[in-house]
Amino acid sequence: MNKQAIIHRPTDQHAYVCADNSVNIMIQTQKGDCKGIHFIHGDPYDWEEKKWKNKKIAMRKTGTDQLYDYWQVTIKPASHRLRYGFKLNDGENPLYFGEGGFSAQEPNDIAFYFCIPYVHVSDAFQAPAWVKNTVWYQIFPERFANGNTKNDPKDTLAWGSSEPTADNFFGGDLQGVIEQISYLKELGITGLYFTPIFKAYSNHKYDTIDYLEIDPQFGDKETLKQLIKVCHDNGIKVMLDAVFNHSGFYFPLFQDVVEKGEKSKYKDWFHIHDFPLIFEPKPNYDTFAFTPFMPKLNTQNEEVRNYLLNVGRYWVEEFDIDGWRLDVANEVDHGFWRDFHKVVKGIKPDLYILGEIWHDAMPWLRGDQFDAVMNYPFTRNILDLFAKESIDRKTFAENMTAVIHMYPASIHTNAFNLVGSHDTPRILHECSGDKRKVQQIFTFLLTFIGTPCIYYGDEIGIDGDGDPGCRKCMIWDEEQQDRHMLEHVRKLITLRKNHPLLANEGNLSFLPVEMNSHCFAFMKEKQDKTIIVIFNLSDQEEQFTLPAHQNRQMPIDLWTGNKVKDKKIPLEARGFSILEF
Incomplete structure (x- = not known):
């Protein structure tokens, strides 16, 4: 047995306390190296005749990626x-493994074993319960709907009359969202994620000028209150976007530094290397990326911390928002986020805190900072398989298994799963216009674990390359919408709500890949119910053979409502099937 590949530490995804006082334990072994593992456990003070009393329980193999098998109990x-x-x-030959290393014989000295000194339920990661049942819809306010032309910025263009650019305006606002709540409710949306709505210079508003004011082109605070009330009355949560990593160039306190230089009392609010300030070709102060228009805030400065914490507090207390999405969250210090967590959760314990992190985010997901991060590893694998066809089915299943085992299981139900956003090309563009692929991607997104998010307009077939092409005006003329795609998404959301196994219930696993097929499937199981979701990645019709332990049952295809009478499931080209046993 390859000892070097055996991985366990009594922390993070390998050992964690759950809300019901249980403990989840995971261990990794080299792929195919281990036939079975027994978990040895007991109270360190429970001895009989000078021998430690313990129990052994078989662990369950929960997945395999390219390198490891994962076992849990x-x-x-x-x-x-x-x-x-x-x-x-x-x-x-059996091998015993503990904190003391490896042993060929079962050790009786408890110092050999790993230790959880006491199970404190207060240490359990507990995200808001409502999140796991939420289907999100991301709105880029400037491009969703123009409900009040009186607050349009200067030189506003007619709606959808031009391609989006980095600096043009079409007049989208909060009133426009209010007027389209019925559309969102009929689609099945239960959560809205807004990109920034605070006063800023640009059309995207990630260059904040005033963190405590609504941008005039979007409306005013009364409009926001009305929007939140309408959303709440219709069972829709509201999440706002905060940019605490950096301000905008025209943030008054940064302008004070621009004007007064080293004499400005706000110079320590930013990371300035030396004076005078230099803007081009490269700023001599830290920024988001290297743009001089987004100076990085110094969250180690107590005045800055207090200011930003007050911002987080204000919009929760005064407007009863349900979540904060935090931009460039990985470049802000952990201490600030711990303080932020205490402040906003102290006001509203079930507030959802979502961080924008594109990589392994375990350091932010230990219960004292974020409830979830934007699940871009999920996104990359989805696009690589369905859209770009750059990986095969086996690699996809292994990659997704690795993603699932990156974090404790309690985190996955709240993971913010997306296949497109204001930062990425439209999903239809990624699929080179193939709407069958888009439908498959939506099917996977809306039947998998996590809390899924739809980027505005993707459900009606809006196309577009990366920023700014992905920020087109929403199309409201039904004759120009892809109504077939819209119905596809609506039906999936309805199925997800009506069948908990299509959301976050049960144990998930990928079925073995058949080498002579272009199909793959994943399975969700709980007690006496099983759902299998199958995809055909070929441009030809194919058949999928049900697992031996399932093919004696007669499942129902939840998509068609028909009973399936054969163990070989026919799938049309780029098709799918959702079977309930």
């Missing part, structure tokens, strides 16, 4: 204390 220690280790079986 969940137990509820009777005494809240836990010493534990592993008995690994390769079919020949």
Whole structure:
């Protein structure tokens, strides 16, 4: 057995407390190296005749990626204390593994074993319960709907009359969203994520001028209050976008530094290398990327911290928002985010805190900072398989298994899953215009674990390259909408709501890939119910053979409502099937 590939530490995704006082344990072994693992556990103070009393329970293999097998077990220690280790079986000689290393014989010294001194339920990661049942819709306010032409910026263009650019305006506002709530409700949306609505110079508003004011082109605070009330009355949560990593160039305090230089009392609000300030070709102060128009805020400065914490507090207290999405969250110090968590959760405990992090985000997901991050590893794998066809089915399943095992299971139900945003090309563009691929991607997104998000207009077939092409005006003329795509998405959302196994219930696993096929499937199981979601990646009709333990049952195809009478499931080209057993 390859000892170097055996990985476990009593922390993070490998060992964590759950809200019901249980403990989830995971261990990784080299792929195919281990036939089974028994979990050895007991109270460190429970001895009999000078021998430590412990129990052994078989662990469940929960997935395989390109390098590792993953094994898990969940137990509820009777005494809240836990010493534990592993008995690994390769079919020949057992191997014992604990904090003390490896042993060919079962150690009796509890110092050999891993330790959880006491199970405190207060240490459990607990995201808001409502999030796992939410289907989000991302709105770029300037391009969604123009409900009040009186607040249009100067030189506003007629709606949709031109391609989007980095600096043109079409007049989208909050009133426009209010007027389209019925559209969103009929689609099945239960959460709105708005890109920034605070006063800023640009059309995207990520260059904040005033964190405590609505941008006049979007309306005023009364309009926002009305919007939030209408949303709440219709069962829709509201999440705003905050940019605490950097301000805008025209943020008054940065302008004070521009004007007064080293004499400005706000110079320490930013990361300035030296004076005088230099803007081109490269600024001599830290920024978002290297743009001089977004100076980085110094969150180590107490005045800055207090100012931004007050911003977080204000919009929760005064407007009863349901979530904060935090821009460039990985470049802000952890101490600030811990303070932010305390402040906003102290006001509204079930507030959703979502960080924009594009990579492994475990350091932010330990329960004291964020509830979730934008799940871009999920996005990349989806696009690579369905849209770009740059990976095969086996690699996809292995990659997704690795993503699933990056974090504790309690985090996955709140993971913000997306396939497009204001930062990425439109999903239809990624699929080179193939709407069958888009439908498959939406099917995967809306039947997988996590909390899915639809980027405005993707559901009606809006196309567009990356920024600014992905920021086109929403199309409201039904004759110009892809109504077939809209109905496809609406039906998937309805199925997700009516069948908990299509959302965040049950245990998920990928079925073995058949080499002579272009199909793949994943399965969700809970007690006496199973759902299998199958995809055909070929441009030809294919058949998928049900697993042996399932093919004696007669499932129902939830998409068509028909009973399936054969163990071979026909799938049209680029088609899918959702079977319930």
